[in-house]
Amino acid sequence: MKYYSKPEFEAIAQPSQVVLDMSTEAGFEFSSVADLEVVIVQSLLRSWHTNGIDKEADVQVEKAWTEIFNYGFNNANPDDDMTPLGILGPPGQGKTSVFSSAIKRIGKAMENRVLINPGEYVKVDKDDIVFRTIIMAGEVSNTVVSGVPQISPTVGVEKDVTRFAPPEYLAKLEDNRFSVIVVDDLLNAHSHIQNAMMDLIETRHFRSTYIGETAYTAFTGNLGAIDGTNVNKQSSALTNRARSMVTGDTPGDFCERAHRTYVEGRDDNFGTGFIIEFLVDNVERNPLLFYEGVxxxxxxxxxxxxxxxxxxxxxxxxxxxxxxxxxxxxxxEPIFMRFERIVPQYVGKTFTNKFLPYVQDLLTLARPVANELLEHGTLSEQTRAKFQNALASSDDVKVERLCLGLLRQLQSRVANDIFYGMQGIIPPAQRAVNPDLDEVSEKRLVSEGKTNAAKSLHAFCEACFGVGMINKGKQNLVMNAFVALTTELIEKSNNIAGAKTSMFGTLDSNKQPIASKAFFKGLVEVASKFDKSYKSGEAMTVVNQVKGKKVTALETCLIDPLSAVNESEKIAEEAAKLGIVT
Known part of the structure; x- marks a missing residue:
């Protein structure tokens, strides 16, 4: 089962209909890039396992498998000679990069060095995980794989013979334990080159070139007239020698990867330049924003x-x-003008014409407000008034986007500051800059982290209860922001080594956060400061009445959602106390 760090990513994890139609027309089954990554990881590990011939390698493979899948290594076949993969599809869908993602995942689990297309002078050790691509687009000669002929003596033959000197980049893989070779854009090569590559892909040999007994092989290719690319006549013998499929990315999987790469753990406020936010808010209604074909x-x-x-x-x-x-x-140059200039240089008009109007207010208002809050922990009266004036607009869609933009800009950065500061852990980015800290310096950084955590929590609460969102009726956005922040803190505590797992709370069976007493108390204390005595404080604004009792924004947006235990869990706990099995 795929895991998404945010439910909104899962909601848009649907493949492009354009690519699905291409897959049907080409006669291949479709697999999403995220599903394909799992197939690749399993295929690589099974290929690298030696059934006891190389016990050291097998231990590493089995460790990685268990680390990634949470169950033991298995292979139902009598040998480890895995079927090659043939990955087809239109350009830009991640056919090649999914291999990079897969081997990085394995490298992290094995704790081995990952080399992607290492240069000529890079020494490859036997335990390195090596990913080598061979670009075949337009190739008319197979010397890129076979090497060049040379005359040399050989055992058992009186005369000199012609042999081939294998290319350096392939020869150095022969003794490597963990390598993968992807013949990229193979269908764009001439037919005789495609035929020649069959040997390398299926047997790991081609002329004098040998890439090692456990090396895994695969190839990629486009779909020709179907996806608007130039490919040569394809031999069915090639695809029949492989596990062949058409692949494509989904907006949800893309957002998950982008969030992991550019948001999580980053000590900056650039994020993805609002690309994730734009896709989450728009792609379900207009799938062509993500991919419309060539x-x-x-x-x-x-x-x-x-x-x-x-x-x-x-x-x-x-x-x-x-x-x-x-x-x-x-x-x-103003930041929006920079966006106007460069966005059309990367993507098509359908995306550009929707994205630029969407992002204008976020760049000119939400981002500067977030930056000021993060830097100073509070807003100047001038900035606050400017934001509140924007909220006075009668365009509710625009107002909602602006509020969401501000809260999203803050959440992950604030979560980082709060997590590392309250946990007393020096962030990896700081540790990398200061690898040899003495005890005094370490204590100083930990102390600064706690101060920064308090400032960031104050900034977040001010965004929620001090800029006019409650007055504009955006309680749901504020509530979701507190829930998302707490969830992120709990998940970080569960996943980052050395963290106290219960510091911020737990997740119930529906992955909803239940804040710890200490964190909940701290949140309420800070948020309560934003009452009527604090500038534009709205925490104590009455937003509802239940059975004659006035309900404040603080209760609706923070207290109720973070202190409520899932009802089914309450019942289960009471039943357990009575000795009843539910």
Whole structure:
């Protein structure tokens, strides 16, 4: 079962209908990239297992399998010669990058070094996990794999013979325990090259080239006229030698990966440049925003998970450069103008024309407000008034987007600060900069972390109860923000080594947070400060009445959702006390 860190990602984890239609037309089954990653991990580990011939390697493989899947290694077949994978599909869907993701996952579980296309002078050790791609698009010669011929003597033959000197990048894999070779864009190569590659893919041999007994092989290819690419005539013998399928990404899986890469654990506030937020809010209604296929009549950019990934990196650079210029007092182009300039350079018009209007208020208002809160722990009266004026708009969709944008900008950054500060753990980014801390320096950083945690918690509560969201009727957004923050803190405590697992609370059977008494008390104390005596405080604003009792925003948005134990769990606990098995 796939795990999504946020329910909104799971809600949009549906494959593109465009790619599904391509799969049907091509005559192949469809597999999402996320499902394919599991297949790759299992195939690699089974291929690398030696059934006792290399016990050291087998121990590492079995450890990784158990770490990743939470059950023991298994292989029902009498040998470990796994069937190669043939991954087909349109450009930009993650056909090759899914292998990188899979081996990084294995590398983390094995605690081994991962090398992706190592250079000529990189020494490959036998326990390195090596991923090598061989780009075959347009190739007309097989020397890229066979190497070049040379004349040399050989045992048992009186005359010199012609042999092939294998390419250096393949020869160094022969003694490696954990390697994978992906012949990329194979169907774009000439037919005789495709035929020649069958030997390497199926037997790991080609002429004098041998890539090792346990090496795993696979190939990728496009779909030709179906997806608007140039491929050569395909031999059915090639796909029949492999486990072949069409693959494509889903918006939910893309958002999960992007969140893990650019949001979780990052000590910055660039995130994904609002790409995740835009997809979550819009792609269910308009799936073509994520992938609409290639326009065969035009050569401009088109939107895919690959181009969106590159766009995120570009947007992060622009935000970083913009902020650095402002901090230095230098003149700089407004951030929205930067977005207007570079977004069309990465993605298609359908995405661009929807994304830019969506992101304008977020860049010009929500982001500066979040930055000010994170830097100072509170807002100036000028900034507060500007945000409240924007909330006075009659366009409720715009107001909702602005409130969500602010809360989303804050949540993960604040969660990081609160988690590491309250846990008394030095964040990995700080530890990397200061690897040799003495005891005094370590105590100083821990103390600074606690101070920063308090400031960030104050900033988050001010965003929830001090900028006008309650007055605008956005209690649900505020409640969801507190629930999401607490959930993230609990999950970090469960997953990060050295953390106290119960510090922030637990998750019930429905993965809803139940805050610990100490954290709950701290939250309520900070949030309670935002009453009518604090600037635009709204925590004590009455938002409802139940049986004649006035209910405040603090109760609705924080106290009730974080202190309520799942009713079924209450019943189970009472039954257990009475000795009744439910």
């Amino acid at each position: 326009d065969k009549k035009k050569n401009g950019p088109h939107t895919s998970s690959r181009s969106l990934e590159k766009l995120i990196r570009g947007l992060r650079d622009e935000m970083n450069d913009h902020d650095a210029a402002l901090k230095a007092g230098a003149r700089t």
